[in-house]
Amino acid sequence: MTSINPTLHIVGAGAIGSLLAAGAQRQHLAYQRYPRTMANIPHYARWIDNSKVPLSMQTAQANVLAKNDVLVLPLKVYQLESALSYWRPYLVHSPALVLLHNGMGGWEIAQQILGPHYPLLLATTSHGAFKQIDDKGKAFITYSGKGSTQIGAPNKGNRLSPLLSDAINLLHNAFPPVSTPDNIVHALWQKLSVNMVINPLTALNHIQNKHILDSQFSDVRRALCKEFVDVANACGLVFNETKVHEHVLAVAKATGENYSSMHQDVLHGRPTEIDAINGYIVEMAKKKGIHVPVNTLMVERIKALNL
Ligand SMILES: NC(=O)C1=CN([C@@H]2O[C@H](COP(=O)(O)OP(=O)(O)OC[C@H]3O[C@@H](n4cnc5c(N)ncnc54)[C@H](OP(=O)(O)O)[C@@H]3O)[C@@H](O)[C@H]2O)C=CC1
Ligand SMILES: CC(C)(CO)C(=O)C(=O)O
Structure with a gap:
């Protein structure tokens, strides 16, 4: 079963999901959001140029999706x-x-639930967005930072099926730029290297991203990068310690004025993504028999905040 015009079905109505919906809206592409509740579903997006992009408030029940x-x-x-x-x-x-x-860890969960052969794409984005409430009490999102999205099928390189290539084109049309690195898993680990240093350090010390450059964090930064490289290399990904540290x-x-997502989660008393970030490194290290005391400490300290 295929439909004439493919629809972008977006689970939830969070910051990134609604940003993607706004991109589709601007390009006149068919999209549908599926929030858990109507409470706080964003009504519009405040675009990066300050224009207002109204979002369709027609939410649907899940239904069998067409193949395309x-x-x-x-x-x-x-x-x-x-x-x-x-x-x-x-x-x-x-x-x-x-x-x-x-x-990390989404791919493993999807494989468990959908099986190893499901047509799956993994993506990471550096666009920034957050939810707010306006003076009329309506939720909206602000597109706060222009970035890009990397996407790919794990272990497939650029040998993508027409179905997956069409899906990538649809995403690129909705929210460019979308690029396809040679190895999406490597790209995701690269993003992990950034988050495993910046996120817990900013959250634990209540600081903006730029402050992790301070010399007081030099030892912990370097130790985290060394552990990251040991684990990544043991998992078959090639990373260099100096380059990882320089990239972080x-x-x-570049994001110096930002408060990281983990800092904001901690500030607002929301659950953090620590298990998928430093926790993932600890989990992989355990499997490979590698000692990662500093990542372990980051996980313990964030969890001790009892969010
Ligand atoms: N925001 C940003 O700038 C960036 C975010 N990211 C990453 O993107 C991911 C998403 O982030 P973000 O959009 O900020 O997060 P949000 O919390 O804003 O969005 C997640 C949304 O999904 C909803 N949801 C959860 N489970 C379900 C479900 N089963 N069915 C329907 N809706 C569901 C949540 O609803 P409810 O409110 O009911 O829990 C929430 O609204 C995170 O991993 C984040 O780190 C990456 C780059 C930038
Ligand atoms: C890159 C960084 C650290 C930007 O703030 C981020 O991805 C986050 O906050 O989660």
Whole structure:
């Protein structure tokens, strides 16, 4: 079963999901959001040029998707298991599915629920967005930082099926630029290297990203990067310790005025993504018999905040 015009089905109505919806809206592409509740669903997006992009408030019940539709899950890793279990009966035609999150572990969860052969894309984005409430009490999102999205099928390089290539084109049309690195898993680990240093240090010390450049964090930064490289290399990914550290510093500088997502989660008393970030490194290290005391400490200290 295929539809004439493929629809972008977006699970939830969070910051990134609604940003993607706004991109589709601007390009006149068919999209549908599936929030858990109507409370706080963003009504519009405040675009980067300050223009207002109204969002369709027509939400739907999940239904069997057409083969050429695309289902995007811009969720936290800890939200994926229940979302994928819920959606599984509606995926009988195997439309392309896109996981879009920080941290790692989503691929493993999707494989467990959908099997190893499901047409799956993994993505990471450096666009920035957050939810707010306006003076009329309506939720909206602000597109706060222009970035780009990298996407690919794990272990497939650029040998993508037409179904997956079409899904990537649809995402690129909705929210460019979308690029396809040679190895998406490597790209996700690269993003992990940034988040495993900046996120817990900014959250634990209540600082903006730029402050992790301070010399007081030099030892902990370097120790985290060394552990990261040991584990990544043991998992078959090639990373160099000096380059990883330099990349982390470059991102901290470029996003210097930001408060990281983990800092904001801690500030607002929300669950953090620590399990999918430093926790993932600890989990992989355990499997490979590698000692990662500093990542372990980061996990323990964030968890001790009892969010
Ligand atoms: N925001 C940003 O600028 C960036 C975010 N990211 C990453 O993208 C991912 C998503 O982030 P973000 O959009 O900020 O997060 P949000 O918390 O804003 O969005 C997640 C949304 O998904 C909803 N949700 C969770 N489970 C389900 C479900 N089963 N069915 C329907 N809706 C569901 C949540 O609803 P509810 O409110 O009911 O829990 C929430 O609205 C994270 O991994 C984040 O780190 C990456 C780059 C930038
Ligand atoms: C790159 C960085 C650290 C930007 O703030 C981020 O991804 C986050 O805050 O989660």
